[in-house]
Amino acid sequence: MKILVVGNGGREHAIAWALLQSPQVTQVLCVPGNGGTATMDRCQNLSFRSDDFGGIARFAEVNGVALIVIGPEFPLSIGIVDYLNNRNIPVFGPTRAGAQIESSKTWAKALMEDANIPTPKSATFTxxxxxxxxxxxxxxxxxxxxxxxxxxxxxxxxxxxxxxxxxxxxxxxxxxxRLLIEEYVTGQEVSVIALTDGKTVRALLPAQDHKRIGDGDTGANTGGMGAYAPAPLATPALMLRVQNEVLDPTLAALKRKGIDYRGVLYAGLMISPSGEPKVLEFNCRFGDPETQAILPLLATPLVDLLLACTEQRLAALPPIEWKPAVATCVTIAAQGYPGNYERGKVISGIDMATNEGTLVFHAGTQLKQNRVVTDGGRVLSVTCIAPDFASSIDRVYQGVKAINFEGMYYRQDIAQRALS
Ligand SMILES: Nc1ncnc2c1ncn2[C@@H]1O[C@H](COP(=O)(O)OP(=O)(O)O)[C@@H](O)[C@H]1O
Ligand SMILES: [Mg+2]
Known part of the structure; x- marks a missing residue:
C-alpha cells in the first residue's frame, strides 16, 4: 500500500516513519517532505506545492495511492480534503468546514459555548x-x-x-x-491529540510541549522546542474527564452543525490548580513536536488507525495500544530562531545519534548534493523512548550531542517537569 503525506515538518517525518513500521505500507510519498523523508528507506519526496490539489490528486490516482494524510493546518483550512473527497481519493483530515475549529478561534469559541465545553470566558470584537x-x-x-x-x-x-x-x-x-479577548487562566498546559472518524473519538497519549525558546520557559514563543509523553499531569481520571467533557461533546457539536469531522481533533488544555480542564484552543491536525514524542510510543499500527478514521470504523477497532515506555523529544534549532537565521549549514552526526530507542526526525532540512543541510528555523528533533523519564532525558541529550551544525541551539530542560 502506498500512502502520501502532505507537509514538510518534523511531524510529517514522524508520521511517515510510523506508517512505515507496518509491512503492508510499501511506500510513503511526501509532498514536499524534507531531508529526512528524502533519505528514509521506502520514502520519497514529491515536489508538488501543498496547495496544488489537482497535481496531488492526479499523482494519487495514477500511482494507486491508498490514502493521503494531511499534516499541516493550512491545506486543511483551504479545503484540500473537500477537493480529494470530491475525487473519491481516501484522505485523513477534516474538511474546510471542520478545520474552522482551528482556523477561526471565534468559530471554535462559539462551538464550545454552544456545547457547554469548559473554556475561558471571552468576547469577540471587530x-x-x-x-x-x-x-x-x-x-x-x-x-x-x-x-x-x-x-x-x-x-x-x-x-x-x-x-x-x-x-x-x-x-x-x-x-x-476579528479578535477574541479572553479571560486569563492559570495552571499547567497539556495537549490531548485525539483521532476521530466522525462518530467515535479516541485520545492518544497526552503530551506536553515547550513553546518558549529559552530554558525555564523564558524568551520568545516558538513553534515548539521539545515535548514529552505521556504527560504525568494527565492522569487516567483527568483523561476520562477530557473524553466526557471535551472530546465527545465537541464531536457531537460538530455533528449538529452538519460537519462530518474525520481526522485529528487536538485539544490544547489548561489544567487549573484544582484539576479542572479548560480548552484554550483546538487544532485540526497533529501537533509538532508532540507527534514526534507520541507516535514512537504507539504499538497499534498508525496505518490501521488512520484508515479506520477515514473509513468510519474506529469503534470496531480494539483499544489503542502503547509501548510501556515514555518519550522525550528535543528540538534542535538554527541560531537566531525564532528570529532571523541562516540556512545551508551542513549537519553531521545524525547516524551516530540514531539507535535502538533514539530517533531523529528532520524538520527544516534539505538533501543537497547528497548532504543534509539546514533549511529552516527548527532543523530537526531527537526522540528517545525509554522505561522512565530520567533515562529518556539522559539518552535523548546523548543523541542531541552527537549531532552538529554551525549555530545549533536547543533547550537543556526538556521534560524536566515530568521528573517532579
Ligand atoms: N486564556 C488563557 N489564559 C492564559 N494563557 C493562555 C490563554 N490562552 C492562551 N494562553 C497561552 O497562549 C498560548 C497560545 O495560545 P493558543 O490559544 O494555544 O494559540 P496558538 O497555539 O494558536 O498560538 C497557550 O499555549 C497558552 O500558553
Ligand atoms: Mg496552541
Missing part, C-alpha cells in the same frame, strides 16, 4: 474602540487572540493593560478583522 473599552473594563492580565491562522504568532498573553491595548492595535493593523 473594531478597535469597543475592544479597547472591553479591555479597560476587564483589566489585566488578559489574553488577546487573532481570529485566523497565525502560525503561533496570533496570541498575546498581556500582563498589563498597556500591553493588551497595544496587542489589539497591532493585530487589527495586521488585518485580522
Amino acid at each position: 473594531d478597535l474602540t469597543t475592544a479597547r473599552a472591553y479591555i479597560e473594563q476587564q483589566g489585566a492580565p488578559i489574553v488577546v487572540k487573532a481570529d485566523g491562522l497565525a502560525g503561533g504568532k496570533g496570541v498575546i498573553v498581556a500582563e498589563t493593560l498597556a500591553e493588551a491595548l497595544t496587542a489589539v492595535e497591532l493585530l487589527f493593523a495586521q488585518n485580522y478583522g
Whole structure:
C-alpha cells in the first residue's frame, strides 16, 4: 500500500516513519517532505506545492495511492480534503468546514459555548474602540487572540493593560478583522491529540510541549522546542474527564452543525490548580513536536488507525495500544530562531545519534548534493523512548550531542517537569 503525506515538518517525518513500521505500507510519498523523508528507506519526496490539489490528486490516482494524510493546518483550512473527497481519493483530515475549529478561534469559541465545553470566558470584537473599552473594563492580565491562522504568532498573553491595548492595535493593523479577548487562566498546559472518524473519538497519549525558546520557559514563543509523553499531569481520571467533557461533546457539536469531522481533533488544555480542564484552543491536525514524542510510543499500527478514521470504523477497532515506555523529544534549532537565521549549514552526526530507542526526525532540512543541510528555523528533533523519564532525558541529550551544525541551539530542560 502506498500512502502520501502532505507537509514538510518534523511531524510529517514522524508520521511517515510510523506508517512505515507496518509491512503492508510499501511506500510513503511526501509532498514536499524534507531531508529526512528524502533519505528514509521506502520514502520519497514529491515536489508538488501543498496547495496544488489537482497535481496531488492526479499523482494519487495514477500511482494507486491508498490514502493521503494531511499534516499541516493550512491545506486543511483551504479545503484540500473537500477537493480529494470530491475525487473519491481516501484522505485523513477534516474538511474546510471542520478545520474552522482551528482556523477561526471565534468559530471554535462559539462551538464550545454552544456545547457547554469548559473554556475561558471571552468576547469577540471587530473594531478597535469597543475592544479597547472591553479591555479597560476587564483589566489585566488578559489574553488577546487573532481570529485566523497565525502560525503561533496570533496570541498575546498581556500582563498589563498597556500591553493588551497595544496587542489589539497591532493585530487589527495586521488585518485580522476579528479578535477574541479572553479571560486569563492559570495552571499547567497539556495537549490531548485525539483521532476521530466522525462518530467515535479516541485520545492518544497526552503530551506536553515547550513553546518558549529559552530554558525555564523564558524568551520568545516558538513553534515548539521539545515535548514529552505521556504527560504525568494527565492522569487516567483527568483523561476520562477530557473524553466526557471535551472530546465527545465537541464531536457531537460538530455533528449538529452538519460537519462530518474525520481526522485529528487536538485539544490544547489548561489544567487549573484544582484539576479542572479548560480548552484554550483546538487544532485540526497533529501537533509538532508532540507527534514526534507520541507516535514512537504507539504499538497499534498508525496505518490501521488512520484508515479506520477515514473509513468510519474506529469503534470496531480494539483499544489503542502503547509501548510501556515514555518519550522525550528535543528540538534542535538554527541560531537566531525564532528570529532571523541562516540556512545551508551542513549537519553531521545524525547516524551516530540514531539507535535502538533514539530517533531523529528532520524538520527544516534539505538533501543537497547528497548532504543534509539546514533549511529552516527548527532543523530537526531527537526522540528517545525509554522505561522512565530520567533515562529518556539522559539518552535523548546523548543523541542531541552527537549531532552538529554551525549555530545549533536547543533547550537543556526538556521534560524536566515530568521528573517532579
Ligand atoms: N486564556 C488563557 N489564559 C492564559 N494563557 C493562555 C490563554 N490562552 C492562551 N494562553 C497561552 O497562549 C498560548 C497560545 O495560545 P493558543 O490559544 O494555544 O494559540 P496558538 O497555539 O494558536 O498560538 C497557550 O499555549 C497558552 O500558553
Ligand atoms: Mg496552541
